[in-house]
Amino acid sequence: MGGSSGRAGLFHRQVAAVSCAAGLLRSAGALAAEPVPPVASDGYCQGIISLSLAVMLLLLFCLLLLQDRSRRRLAERALHDSEERYRLLVENSLVPCYLIDQQGVVRYANRSMCSLFGYQQDDVVGHMNFRDFVDPEHLTRVEEHFRARLEGREAPARYEADGRHRNGDTIHLEVLATGGLCGGVRVAVGSVLDISLRKRFERLMLEEQKQREEMNRTLEERICEEVERSREKDRLMLQQARFAAMGEMIGNIAHQWRQPLNKLGLALQRMQMEQEKGILTDQLMEERVANGMDQLLGLSRTIDDFRNFFRPDSDPAPFSLAGAVQKTVGFFEASCNEHNIKIAIEGNSSLVCNGHVTEFRQALLNILNNARDALLDNRIAEPAITIILRDEERRSVLTVRDNAGGIKPEIIDKIFDPYFTTKGKGTRTGIGLYMAKTIIDQQMQGRIYASNAAEGAEFRIVL
Numbered sequence: 149m150g151g152s153s154g155r156a157g158l159f160h161r162q163v164a165a166v167s168c169a170a171g172l173l174r175s176a177g178a179l180a181a182e183p184v185p186p187v188a189s190d191g192y193c194q195g196i197i198s199l200s201l202a203v204m205l206l207l208l209f210c211l212l213l214l215q216d217r218s219r220r221r222l223a224e225r226a227l228h229d230s231e232e233r234y235r236l237l238v239e240n241s242l243v244p245c246y247l248i249d250q251q252g253v254v255r256y257a258n259r260s261m262c263s264l265f266g267y268q269q270d271d272v273v274g275h276m277n278f279r280d281f282v283d284p285e286h287l288t289r290v291e292e293h294f295r296a297r298l299e300g301r302e303a304p305a306r307y308e309a310d311g312r313h314r315n316g317d318t319i320h321l322e323v324l325a326t327g328g329l330c331g332g333v334r335v336a337v338g339s340v341l342d343i344s345l346r347k348r349f350e351r352l353m354l355e356e357q358k359q360r361e362e363m364n365r366t367l368e369e370r371i372c373e374e375v376e377r378s379r380e381k382d383r384l385m386l387q388q389a390r391f392a393a394m395g396e397m398i399g400n401i402a403h404q405w406r407q408p409l410n411k412l413g414l415a416l417q418r419m420q421m422e423q424e425k426g427i428l429t430d431q432l433m434e435e436r437v438a439n440g441m442d443q444l445l446g447l448s449r450t451i452d453d454f455r456n457f458f459r460p461d462s463d464p465a466p467f468s469l470a471g472a473v474q475k476t477v478g479f480f481e482a483s484c485n486e487h488n489i490k491i492a493i494e495g496n497s498s499l500v501c502n503g504h505v506t507e508f509r510q511a512l513l514n515i516l517n518n519a520r521d522a523l524l525d526n527r528i529a530e531p532a533i534t535i536i537l538r539d540e541e542r543r544s545v546l547t548v549r550d551n552a553g554g555i556k557p558e559i560i561d562k563i564f565d566p567y568f569t570t571k572g573k574g575t576r577t578g579i580g581l582y583m584a585k586t587i588i589d590q591q592m593q594g595r596i597y598a599s600n601a602a603e604g605a606e607f608r609i610v611l
């Protein structure tokens with residue numbers, strides 16, 4: 149626009165200069181044609197002036213003509229430079245560009261565009277149709293976009309489509325399309341981006357995500373299986389621990405039976421002696437039998453207690469902590485008495501806890517058995533076990549303390565592990581404390597702690 153208005157201005161100036169020069173020439177001619185005035189020298193002077201004016205105007209006209217030509221040359225040069233710049237830019241651009249006419253014939257495609265599809269520019273420009281470059285599966289959609297664009301309808305400015313390389317390979321493309329006028333005719337222009345790498349990456353990511361999801365799913369299943377297996381293992385271990393505890397319990401029963409059996413034996417011997425001496429009257433006989441029956445009843449009660457001690461209670465229920473402790477100590481006492489172990493229960497006797505009382509008694513028995521073992525192993529002169537019941541910040545706390553010297557610091561972190569024992573193979577199983585912890589932690593939602601006090605080990609159960 150600016151160029152054309154400049155040119156128009158120049159043209160007007162030239163026309164003005166020419167018409168002015170013509171006017172002057174005409175006036176010079178008119179002067180010459182006029183009759184010579186009376187003073188010849190004046191007329192001569194006027195003629196000279198007119199002529200010089202005409203010559204000057206002619207010179208001016210030539211000057212303007214020259215100036216115009218040099219300006220035009222400059223403009224042409226600028227146009228040429230600009231075109232060269234554009235060509236350089238588009239031709240050498242690494243972004244593939246194209247221009248397609250109404251029939252779909254490629255009217256221009258830069259080198260990047262042609263090499264992307266494996267062609268030379270000469271093969272493509274003016275000879276090939278854009279349809280030759282589109283994957284048949286995507287052709288209908290791409291053609292629809294192309295037609296819409298040329299007909300001025302709405303068409304996506306950016307879309308993805310697959311292209312077809314000369315060698316038949318598929319190229320994933322992102323097309324940035326637009327339209328325009330070229331020589332007054334509507335054409336489709338645009339550029340394409342090779343997104344094959346991105347697509348491959350996306351596909352890989354998708355596959356990886358699927359694999360991850362699959363792995364997570366199977367992982368979940370595996371975790372469930374493992375948890376189930378571990379629960380089963382726990383169940384078996386508890387079972388095993390229960391058998392071990394029963395074994396120890398039978399030891400306690402033996403202790404408990406020893407005294408009444410002795411008494412019974414003595415009573416029988418005494419009866420025999422009394423009969424030999426002839427002093428066994430009916431009344432004495434009755435007394436002796438009643439006494440013996442008492443002892444037998446005691447023995448039978450022990451067996452019942454033993455059975456009840458291990459009879460699993462079905463539902464968790466509130467129970468008296470002191471009651472459970474008393475009952476456990478009742479079983480344990482006989483073996484303590486035999487070894488002169490003093491056992492004392494102190495503190496609050498009104499505490500109530502919730503849970504399976506049988507399991508709790510087993511846990512406590514395991515702790516008491518360990519205390520007894522430690523007291524005997526270390527040959528403590530005045531062995532003692534103290535059980536303290538306390539109410540601490542509305543939690544029931546039971547402490548079992550002995551004076552056997554304590555747990556070695558290097559093993560204290562392992563004593564609750566299953567099968568951990570320091571008592572030599574065959575003697576103990578190493579699952580007593582594991583069982584106690586499982587019962588307290590998992591079944592009663594409590595906590596069990598082991599530490600060393602001044603004279604020995606201290607086990608603290610918080611319920």
Ligand SMILES: Nc1ncnc2c1ncn2[C@@H]1O[C@H](COP(=O)(O)OP(=O)(O)O)[C@@H](O)[C@H]1O
Nearest residue numbers: 518519522554563569570576577578580581605
């Ligand atoms: N009162 C205690 N004093 C010293 N050591 C103890 C005491 N209680 C437990 N231990 C230690 O903890 C270990 C694990 O105990 P436990 O699980 O009952 O297994 P086990 O009695 O079969 O060895 C014992 O072997 C022992 O070394």
Ligand SMILES: [Mg+2]
Nearest residue numbers: 514518580581
């Ligand atoms: Mg033990």
